[in-house]
Structures are given as C-alpha cells and as structure tokens.
Amino acid sequence: MKKFLSIVISITLILGSLNFFCIRSYADERDFEYLRNLDVIVDGKDPVNVKYVDLNYDNASYVSLRDLAVALKGTHAEYSVTVTDSAITMNRGGSYTEVGGENDEFTSLVRDKKSPEYTRKRNRFTLNGAASYYYTIIYKDDNETNYDCYMYLADLALILNVDMHYDNGALVIDTSSPFSFDPRRLEDEGYFLSTNSVLVGDATTGEIYYSYNPDTSVAMASTTKLMTFLLVMDEIAKGNLSLDDKVETSANVEKLSNSIDRTFRIPEGTKANIEDLIYGMLLPSSNECTLALAEAVSGSEKNFVKRMNEKAAELGLSEGTEFHTCNGLPVYTEEVMENKVQNFITANDMFKLVCHIFSVYPQITDYTSCTTKTLSSLGKSVNNTNPMLYNVPGVVGLKTGTTNKAGACLVSALQADTENGVHTVVVVELGAEDILIRNNVSQALLVYGSRVCKNGGAASIPDYNPADYYEPEVDETLAALSGRTPETADELARLVVWTARNYMPIPEPDLTEVPDADVNE
C-alpha cells in the first residue's frame, strides 16, 4: 500500500511540475516582440540605427530611448536618460552619456531573470523631475549589463515636440519644427478608429475645435461621476447639504464596498464627510463614495438617478444621454430575461455638461487637480487615476472611466493662457480600446487644443484640404495602357473608370452619420 501511494504521489508531482512549466511558457509567450532596426535621419544628417520593437503588431512601435538619445545629441531636442530594471529618468535638454551598445543592430532579446515577462508596464517614468504616466518596456541589452527603455513612438513624439515623420521607411526628424498634426488628417488616416468618439473644445467659450462621432451615444462608465458631482454641488448650493456634513453610510454602501467593483471598504454606519466622499469619488473613482453621496442627496440611488435624468433634460442634453446608476457601473434590469444596462452619453452632451459645470462650479478643479489626498473621515489616502495630470502641463482634471462595454474613457481639462485670459480646454474621449490608446489620443488632443486656444481659438484653425496631403495614385496600368487596346476585362474597366473620372473630381468620402438603430450595444 505504501509503495502504491508513493508511486501515485510521485506521478502527481511530476505531472504537476510539467503543468507548471507549460503555464510558465504560455505566460512567457503572451506578447510577440518583433525586433526591428530603423534608420533615423535627424536634421538631414546621415542615418543612425535606432532599435525598436513592434509589439504584437507591425507599426505598434516602441523605440529605444538610449539609441534615440544618441541620434538627437547636440540638437535642441536632446535629452538624457537613465534606465534601471523598473524605472526611467528622462531630462529634456540634458546631455546623454553613452553606456555602450547604442545604435547597434538588434539581433536578439535578452530576458532579464528579474523581469522575464516582456509586457508593457507602467514603469516609474520621471520626466524633468515630475512623475509621469507612460507604459514602457524595459529590456536588458545584449551585454547583459545595462537596461534600455523602449517607448511608444507616438508618446515620445508628444514629449519631444519635434517634427517627425516616416519617409521611405526611415524616420525623419526636424528639430527646428514642432510636432504638429491636424486631427482631421489623423481621422482620414484612421487614427480614431480605435476609439468611439472624441471632442476637443474650449469650455470657456463653448467653441468646438474638432470632434469625431460627437453625436454617437456610447457607454460612459465612471465619467458619470461628473453628473453626480453636479447634483451634489446643486444640493450644497441650495443649502440642503454642506461640504462639512457627515453622513452615515448605509448597508448598500458597505455591500458595494465588499463587491468586485469596490475601491475600498466602507463599513455600514461610517460617518463620512461629504467633501471626503467627493474626493473619493473623483480621484480614485470610488463607486461606494459615489453611492454614499447619491443616498445623501436623494435618499436612494433610484431617486438620485431620476434626478440625473431630469438634470440632463434641463441642460438640453440629447436622447443619446441616459443614466441608470449614480456611478457608471452597469446594472441588471428586473426581468426574467434580464438586460444589462449602462449609462450612455454623446461626446457633444459630455462637453455641454462639462461647460455647465465649469460655468457654475469651477472649483471642481480644486478636487480633480489633486494627485493625492488623505480622506480623514474614511481613514484612507487616495491617488488620482487621471494620467494626463502627470503627462501634460496645465491639466487640471477631470475624470477617467472604464468598463468592459465603455472601453477606456477620459474627460480632461487643461488651463491655457491666452491673450483674453485663462481658458479651459476640454478633451472628451469615449470608448478607446485600451488605456494606452486612451492616453495617447487624449494627450494628443490636449496638445492640439492648447495650441489652437493659444493661437486664438477656432478661427485660427486653417482650412483642411485632404488633397494637400494625398497625391493621386498613379495607375501604372493606365500608363501601360496608353496607346494599346486593353487585353482583359479588368484593363478595360480601369480605363473606362479613368475616362469617367476625367469628367469629375474624385468624390469625397461618405460622411453620413450612423443612425442610432445601427449603434452597437
């Protein structure tokens, strides 16, 4: 019997070990890194090799910060960078000191024993002394002595703010010009296809500088909390509530704080300060703080949601905006075949809501510009989830939001100094596929919005003519056909199409809006 048991245990251990190695090797293979070498031409000089990695897809490019630092050395875009196994320190304007291996060709990847999984991470990134919020990849170089950081090229372009573009497969950098872009051209190139809708405008004047699918009704996740904030402040303005009040939290709040949607625990009966709850709602996006506020205002979430929808109607928001919960979480309807519903909004409506908040309660930025806060009545210290606060100077808020359905949402606000005083530039980004896209799109539009605002607003935006950027495609077949009769039906068709086009310009893309019935749930 003993012999039998030892055989069984041995076999189990062996099989278990095999399983463990299989799982580990699966985990190691989650991301595919395509090692590439890129010619970089800075200010017309000879090309320099810069290593980069396409992560999982072609053109999802992460470039070597050390290699690029050498290429930019001596220009006004130069920077210094040091990289450890988990942190990057970059100083724009600093002079880079080479450590060896820079600009060599990429031949292999050395996995660091401490960090065997080469996934993107939010490694600690200090930019000019300030903590920033970028997803990067840290590799050890071929000599296994030094670390290098690979950064998403689109993020790097916004940081360095120098003109860069691809030309015949090489990256051409002109340090005498800023990194400029037109969102209308980006839209034509498909840049916004990985997000549901965006809008950038001036909340001070109500001008919209650019929008993409602004009337499409999409899930809004925790950006809902901006409406909750508005109703709480309305209640305070009426004198029914004050920031110093303490409310006793309910069993519902405790239940939510024990669920998978919790940020932190709030036991029933906790005497929570209203202002602490507001900080808890806006900084770490606490759903339980939000519920506590809703119950403090209306007695129940159901009544509060009714007021949210009434307020939306009062503000003139469209039928594409509808609230079901106070905090943006999904909820199931009371049916046998239940439906999972969420709060929906359009980018235009969100901009209207934010403009209204800034007009009546500009002190919202006192909360949303904090990167960290201690909530004494709740016994917690909380951090702000908004990455733009860390990445873009002048950003003062406002709110992130993420659910499976909504994707990654972010409403940002930046204060721009203009000839006419300080204006608030707002970027609404709803439904990015992931937070990296959300961050890059939001940051790009904040930079764009800030420039437009400082240049004088919407009137300063130049006309956009796609033909300025796109040369008509040269149809080589037509060139070959000239002077001879087409041999095939396809050649004949191409010649006939070209003949027809001689009578009219190439038609504009179809900009027909998608009707509501076609919007996916």
Place this chain on the structure above:
Amino acid sequence: MKANKILVPMVIFLLLVILTGAGLFIFQNKYVRNKSHLGTWQRDVDMTPYVVASMNEWFADPTTASRVSFGTGKVYIKTDLTFNDDGSFTEKINPESYEAAKPVAKEIALEGLRSFLEIRLESAGTSAESVGKTVDDLIEEALEMTAAEYLDQKGPTLLPSMDELGTIYDLSGTYEVKDGVMKRTISGKPICEKYFTKDDYLMFTGIGEDIFEKPIAQPMGGDDTPLEMLYDYPALYIKK
C-alpha cells in the same frame, strides 16, 4: 322462314361492317398512326448559358460577375430531326439558325459587358450617368471603337463552333416505334423514349420501357448498354 332470309344477311352485313371497322382501326393504330413521326422536325436549343459562361470567365472577377445582369434576351439555335420511312433518322444543327444566333449572342454579351462596367464604375465611386454619358460613350471615348467592335477584337468566343455543337447535337441511327415508344439505336447503343405527335408537334416525354423484340443474333463486339438520355425531357419538336 321469310324473316330468316332478311335477318341473316343483315347480321352478316353488320358483322362485316364491325369487323371491317375494327380491322381498319387496328390497321391505323399499328401502321398509319405509327407513320406520324415521319418527316423533318425542328427543336430550339437555348445557347444563352454558353454566352453567359463565356463572358463570366472573361470578366475573371467572380465577385463582380455575380452581380452582372445579362438582361432578359435569349439566344437559340435549331436542330433538324428527320425520321425516314426506312427506319433511319438523322439530327443536325441547322446552319442558318447558327448564323442567326451569332448577332443575338453578341447583344446579350454586350448587355453583360455594360452591366459589368457599371458595377466597376460604381465601385470606383462614379457612374456613367453622373458624368452625363452612357457606358457605350465611355468605351468609345476610351478605345476609339464601339463596344461591339472591342468585343469582336478582344472578347471571348461566345458560342461553341458548329463542329463542337455537332459532337453534342448531331445524331444518326435507326429507330422503331411501338405503342407510343420509340427505340432509337445510335452507334449501336439503344434508347427507348416515350413520345407522341399531335398536329405539327412531336414531343419526347421521357425514357420508356423497352417493349421491342430483341434480335436473335447480337452484333459481335457491340456495346448495347442503353443511352441514359438524349434531352432534358420533355423535348418539343415542331414540324418543319
């Protein structure tokens, strides 16, 4: 006694009339009616699928070709089927009908070509109508020849040749008929078909049972496995 002298001849006369009538009836069924198939008959063969297939192959674009319309026109050729009194028959493509089918086939092909080019124009975001032209205008402008001239030069062969059609439709052999069944033997292979004639029409309605007497001596080395079928039945012929 007097009654018998009248009655007996009357009965004998009636019997003669009945027998004569019956005999004439049987004679007509067996011999006269069985001659109604004699002579030359004509059948229409629909060649439109050949034209459509030729053009679709030439387009070499299955996605576009699936949307091409060739219109409602049809193109036919005729075959002449002759039954001779000596028990032989022949069937041949009628050459005049073949020549007459050629321009009809070209018209159908041109319809298809116009439809193909309209679809390609639409895919490119334009159309002949939107530039105030017809597809034929655009072809003439692009090629300095008409669409018909272009098809003649570069288009596909629309109809099989007479020789190719002959391998399919030219038949000859012997036949015998009995009780609405015709047994034809073509290159030693038999086929029995149900048929009937009425006025100027002859119709083969389907495969019939072999009710004919077998020859005592089988031909040496012959393959007498029956032919499966000669037509998609029913096959209608009209007296020429």
